[in-house]
Amino acid sequence: MASALIAYEKKSNKNKLKFDTVKFYFNKGQNMPKKITNRFSVSYLQILDENGKVDKKLEPKIPDKDLISMYRWMVMAREFDERMLKLQRQGRIGTFGPSIGQEAAHCIPAYLMNEKDWMVGAFREAGARLIRGETMEQALHFYNGYEEGNAKPEGSNILPVSIIVGAQALHAVGIGYSLKYRKVKDAAVVTFFGDGATSEGDFHEAMNFAGVWQVPVVLICQNNQWAISLPRHKQTRSATIAQKGIAYDVPGIQVDGNDPLAMYVASKEALERAKSGGGPTLIEAVTFRMMMHTTADDPTKYRTDEEVEGWRPKDPLIRMKTYLINKNIWSDTKEEEMRAEVKKEIDEAVKNFEANPSFDSALVFDHTYGNKHYTFEEERTEFLAERAKEAENVKA
Amino acid sequence: MSKLNMVQAINLALQEKMKDDDGVVVLGEDVGVDEGVFRVTAGLLEKYGEERVIDTPLAESGIIGTSIGMALTGMKPVCEMQFSGFSYLIMHQLEGHASRMRQRSLGAWSVPLVVRMPYGGGIRALEHHSESRETFYAHIPGIKTVIPSSPRNARALLVSAIEDPDPVIFMEPKRSYRAFREDVPDKIERMELGKAQIVQEGNDITVISWGAMMRPVIKAIEESQKEFNASIELIDILTVSPLDEKAIIDSVMKTGRVVIVQEAPKNVSISSEIVARINDKALLYLEAPVKRVTNYDVVTPYFSRELDFIPSQGRIKRAIKETLDF
Numbered sequence: 183m184a185s186a187l188i189a190y191e192k193k194s195n196k197n198k199l200k201f202d203t204v205k206f207y208f209n210k211g212q213n214m215p216k217k218i219t220n221r222f223s224v225s226y227l228q229i230l231d232e233n234g235k236v237d238k239k240l241e242p243k244i245p246d247k248d249l250i251s252m253y254r255w256m257v258m259a260r261e262f263d264e265r266m267l268k269l270q271r272q273g274r275i276g277t278f279g280p281s282i283g284q285e286a287a288h289c290i291p292a293y294l295m296n297e298k299d300w301m302v303g304a305f306r307e308a309g310a311r312l313i314r315g316e317t318m319e320q321a322l323h324f325y326n327g328y329e330e331g332n333a334k335p336e337g338s339n340i341l342p343v344s345i346i347v348g349a350q351a352l353h354a355v356g357i358g359y360s361l362k363y364r365k366v367k368d369a370a371v372v373t374f375f376g377d378g379a380t381s382e383g384d385f386h387e388a389m390n391f392a393g394v395w396q397v398p399v400v401l402i403c404q405n406n407q408w409a410i411s412l413p414r415h416k417q418t419r420s421a422t423i424a425q426k427g428i429a430y431d432v433p434g435i436q437v438d439g440n441d442p443l444a445m446y447v448a449s450k451e452a453l454e455r456a457k458s459g460g461g462p463t464l465i466e467a468v469t470f471r472m473m474m475h476t477t478a479d480d481p482t483k484y485r486t487d488e489e490v491e492g493w494r495p496k497d498p499l500i501r502m503k504t505y506l507i508n509k510n511i512w513s514d515t516k517e518e519e520m521r522a523e524v525k526k527e528i529d530e531a532v533k534n535f536e537a538n539p540s541f542d543s544a545l546v547f548d549h550t551y552g553n554k555h556y557t558f559e560e561e562r563t564e565f566l567a568e569r570a571k572e573a574e575n576v577k578a
Numbered sequence: 579m580s581k582l583n584m585v586q587a588i589n590l591a592l593q594e595k596m597k598d599d600d601g602v603v604v605l606g607e608d609v610g611v612d613e614g615v616f617r618v619t620a621g622l623l624e625k626y627g628e629e630r631v632i633d634t635p636l637a638e639s640g641i642i643g644t645s646i647g648m649a650l651t652g653m654k655p656v657c658e659m660q661f662s663g664f665s666y667l668i669m670h671q672l673e674g675h676a677s678r679m680r681q682r683s684l685g686a687w688s689v690p691l692v693v694r695m696p697y698g699g700g701i702r703a704l705e706h707h708s709e710s711r712e713t714f715y716a717h718i719p720g721i722k723t724v725i726p727s728s729p730r731n732a733r734a735l736l737v738s739a740i741e742d743p744d745p746v747i748f749m750e751p752k753r754s755y756r757a758f759r760e761d762v763p764d765k766i767e768r769m770e771l772g773k774a775q776i777v778q779e780g781n782d783i784t785v786i787s788w789g790a791m792m793r794p795v796i797k798a799i800e801e802s803q804k805e806f807n808a809s810i811e812l813i814d815i816l817t818v819s820p821l822d823e824k825a826i827i828d829s830v831m832k833t834g835r836v837v838i839v840q841e842a843p844k845n846v847s848i849s850s851e852i853v854a855r856i857n858d859k860a861l862l863y864l865e866a867p868v869k870r871v872t873n874y875d876v877v878t879p880y881f882s883r884e885l886d887f888i889p890s891q892g893r894i895k896r897a898i899k900e901t902l903d904f
Contacts (some may be wrong), residue, residue, distance in 0.1 A: 239732040302647075308614030334686035341650070342682050346674040352640055353675065356647020356655075363603075363629055363653070371647075381754040383667075387640030394635055550720050552688055555772045 224425045227448055228438035232496045233502025244445050246511045252293050252442060253512075256285040258524050259309025260499060263473075264534035264563045265528050266325065274536070275325040275491060281306045285470030286498035287404045287439035287549075289313060291372055291465075293451035298369035300339040300361075300390035300452075303353040304347070306404060306471075308373050314340045318531035328541055329549075333570035347409075348375055348382030351401060355388050355518025358397030358462070370398040370456035372449075386430075389464065393430035400449065401432070401464045404439065411484035424432045433507050439467025440498040443505070470496070543569070581759040587729035588618050588694075588750065591736035592656065596626050600716050602740060605632035606641055606658030606694075615660055616755055638667040644691065646676050649689040653741055659695035663706030668693070668732060671712070676745040677720030688776070692739045692746045697725075698790045698841055699888055700753035702881045709878050710789070710841040712850060715747040716819035722749045722771050723819045727792035729736060729760040731816060734769040742771055751790030758793075774822035780811035783902055784829040786852060787839040788815035791889060795839050797893035808902055818848045826852060827859045829893060834865035835904070837897045840888050844872040866904035869898045 224289065229240045263280045270278050281288065284306065292310035301314045308321060310439060315338030324331025324343060332342035344350035354373035361369050368427040379385050380403060392399050403423050407414045420426060427434025433455070437448045452463035470493040473480050481490075506512030548554075582590065595602045598899065604619055604626075613620040623631040626886040634641050638659060645655035672693075680688045699708035710842035724739055724746055726732035739746040769775075777796075787795045792814055799810050811829050812881040813820070830836055836856065839851040849870045856868055871889045879887060 329682055329684050332683040332686065334683065341687070342679070344675070346670055349643060349671060349674055352643025352671070353647040353650065356644035356649075357642060357651055358647070360648045360651035360653050364651075382637055383637075384643060384671075387635070387637040387643065390635050390637065391640050391644055545684065546681060549683075550687045551722075551820075552680060552690075553686075557820050557823055 184565045189226070205510055222428045224422050224428070224434060224436055226436045226438075226440050226466070229443040229447065230441045230501055230505055232440070234501050234508065236443070240443075240447070242443060242450075242545050244443075244446065246509070248293075249366045249509075251508060252290060252446075253499075253506060254520055254524070255289045255293060255309060255313050255475075255500055256442070256502065257520065258312060259289055260526075261286045261521070261524050262312070262321070262528055263308060265320075265532065267477065269532070270325075274326050275406045277321060277476050277478050278325045279305050280473045281308055282471045283493065283497065284404055284439065285309050286442040286502070287402070287467035287469045288374055290442050290445035291400065291402055291453075294406040294446070294449050294453055295370075295372060296368065297337055298339070298366065300341070300354070300357050300369070300371040301372060302341045302350050302357065302373040303343060304350060304375050304379070305343045305345055306376065306406075310374065312489060314338050316340060318528060319535045322531065322535040326535075330541065336483060348379035348384040348388075351375055351379070351388035351390070352382060352384050353398050354401070355365075355392045355395065355397055358392065358399040360399055361394070361396055368457055370400060370453050372400045372402060372453075374402050374404060377403060377405040377407065377410065377414050377417055377423060379403070380426060383416055389427065389430040389432055389450065389462075392462035393432045396459075396461035398459075400452040400456055401462060402449075403464065403465050404469055406469050406473050408475070408481070408485065410475040410479060411481075413485075422466060424464060424466040426542075431463045432464050434466065435571040436466045436468060439469035440501065442498055466560045502522060572574045579763055580645060581762050582729045582733075582762045583756045583759050584729045584732050584750070585616055585728070587616050587733040587760075587762050588736055589620055589622075590762065591733045591740070592619065592774055593625070595654070595737060595740045596622065596630065600630070601653040602656060603632060603648065603653060603659070605631045605634050605645065606785065607634060607636055607660045609633060613683060614658060614892055616752065618644075618694070618750075619658070620842055633640040636831050638664055639671055639751060642668040642676065643901045644666055645691045646671060648677070648831065649691040650679070650687055654690055654692075656692045656694060656740060659693060659709050662697035662711060663696040664694050664715075665693070671745075672715070672745065673802045675717050676720050677718045677903060680744065681720060684769065688747050690743050690744055692736070692742075692748055692835060694736075694748045694750060696752035696755070697749045698751050698753055699878065699881070699884045700790065705880060708881065708884050710873070712749055712818050713846060715749075716851075721745040721747055721819075722750065724771060724817050725749045725815055727754065727789055729758075730762050730767070731769060731775070731814070733762055734767040735771070735816065738761075738768045741768070741838040746771065749789065753790045754793060757874060769816070772817045772822060773818045775814045775815055775827040776825065777812040778810070780806045780809040780833065782810065782833060783835040783837065783898060784811045784813060784826075785837045785839065785894075785898065786813045786815060786832045787828060787890060788818060788848075789841060791839045791841050792891065795894055798886050798891045798898065801891075802895055802898045806899060808898070810888050810898070815833075815848070821851065821855065822847075823855050823859070827853060830845045830856050830860040831863045834863050836864070837871060837894070837899050837901050838868065838869045839894055839897075840873070841888055843875045844890040845875045847872065866901050869897045
């Protein structure tokens with residue numbers, strides 16, 4: 183009978199190392215194992231704490247222009263989300279799942295990707311999608327119920343939003359298989375999902391296939407503590423999500439997902455491992471969903487304001503700004519200028535989107551299949567005739 | 579020209595496409611070293627190696643999910659479900675992603691994969707190895723569902739399925755796998771998906787069927803022709819979705835009498851759809867009610883009882899007689 187002992191170390195917020203040991207024995211009582219056959223550990227990474235204090239030993243060397251650029255993208259993601267929320271309340275877009283508070287967890291890995299990398303997202307990475315080449319107009323189309331929002335951005339491999347929880351992780355592994363088979367150099371796949379997805383079979387199948395096949399895939403769990411109304415502790419008994427990698431021999435790390443520097447270091451290492459033939463990595467980005475699940479959700483029904491407020495000081499944007507100011511490369515004036523610029527870009531995107539004429543619904547018939555069966559042509563003709571009659575009714 | 583059984587004919591199609599295109603890979607449970615539980619993938623591992631003939635972990639959703647990823651990059655995965663009864667775990671990957679990737683991106687992405695699965699009863703297997711559930715797949719827009727009936731059309735349809743730009747569910751009548759041999763041309767052959775085949779022409783009655791039912795149907799027709807002196811038209815549907823409605827309607831307009839034979843239960847089935855299409859376009863040409871010979875709407879019984887429920891040659895012949903005499 184196998185036995186295992188899992189130890190995980192956890193760094194507390196006060197920067198003191200604390201060790202907890204959790205023991206799992208498959209045999210209990212008198213059958214207590216006599217020999218430990220395996221010992222596992224899970225690491226936690228934080229570099230920039232919630233006060234903006236940097237751990238000098240771990241601080242990565244990032245060029246100033248990249249630091250500012252990453253910060254600008256996170257601000258862009260925040261401002262765009264806030265605008266989308268307003269648009270939704272005004273009835274100008276449909277249901278939308280904001281990612282406010284999670285910008286570091288998805289924008290930083292996306293920033294580190296190149297044009298040969300593939301992004302296979304879920305639905306709470308609006309900032310990452312923009313960084314990988316999707317336009318704001320596309321996002322506005324998507325959240326207004328138009329498939330045009332999923333058109334492939336020129337020169338970028340980014341798959342459409344995946345709403346079914348966890349399913350996309352398998353697509354990422356398949357793409358990774360293809361990259362490995364085709365010996366594509368300097369390319370990897372990054373897939374995002376939430377803590378809820380780690381309960382889905384597809385997550386476990388993806389981890390298992392990724393481990394067996396040793397594919398260049400980075401699996402990033404944005405652990406935002408809530409899957410609609412289900413808190414993290416009811417999602418899984420596991421002390422960390424990162425430790426789920428152990429079962430599949432996929433290196434896993436738990437990262438302060440609101441710490442842009444930690445996300446930078448962990449993602450960079452994972453991408454480098456993938457691209458050098460080292461196989462997959464699981465990154466658990468510990469963050470918090472500051473807003474509702476989607477605009478159709480009311481979180482006051484299941485969580486307290488105190489909990490949300492407790493996370494507010496840990497905001498990745500505040501942290502990054504403090505860091506930049508402490509490095510003497512940022513100022514309130516620069517911040518104001520940048521915010522104004524970003525808002526202007528968003529204004530223009532919304533204006534362009536709303537100036538668009540309505541789209542042809544019949545084109546749906548053109549894209550159900552790659553080659554047309556005559557029965558669909560007949561249905562299309564019928565559809566157009568019915569639409570014309572509807573239009574006449576409206577006029578009358 | 580070689581005399582092949584269906585297993586050999588499907589294997590031939592796989593060999594041909596793998597030779598032709600290095601993006602074609604075969605993946606599934608026990609498809610490599612074991613050459614598939616029915617030996618459909620015999621010789622592939624030896625010829626094409628582990629990278630292209632992949633013995634996957636035992637996870638059906640994983641097989642389809644990763645195949646979707648491969649297909650998105652331009653590869654052509656041909657995955658195997660060991661039995662159709664184990665394929666229900668792939669439903670959300672098919673309905674949720676494979677079938678809709680093209681439309682949801684207005685053509686920017688497509689998923690050209692093939693899912694092969696043996697289906698149907700008659701081989702004295704354990705539970706979950708006998709069902710005929712083509713309706714599940716036929717109901718999903720964006721995928722095609724193909725069911726060959728003989729070695730020759732199995733080979734030609736599989737070649738076309740692999741070359742098709744969309745996801746294709748390829749259901750193999752396992753009862754027919756080794757039941758008979760047929761001349762299969764040496765030169766690669768294709769059959770258009772979405773097209774039925776008029777197996778024989780006739781004037782008095784149309785019999786419509788597909789898959790494993792084609793064998794008892796052909797025997798019942800041979801006897802009926804002699805005994806009832808009838809001229810019988812036989813249509814092999816081959817692609818159950820999208821359905822070749824025109825082949826059906828043209829035939830019904832000519833004969834006015836129809837018998838549909840299917841292995842699946844009656845409720846909400848392919849035969850229901852065929853009746854509805856006849857109703858839409860040829861109702862006034864009918865000289866008798868459309869007769870359906872199907873399984874019953876029960877959970878598929880264990881193998882000692884299953885043949886009592888699957889349409890038999892006798893039941894088919896009686897249905898033909900009844901419809902001719904109406």
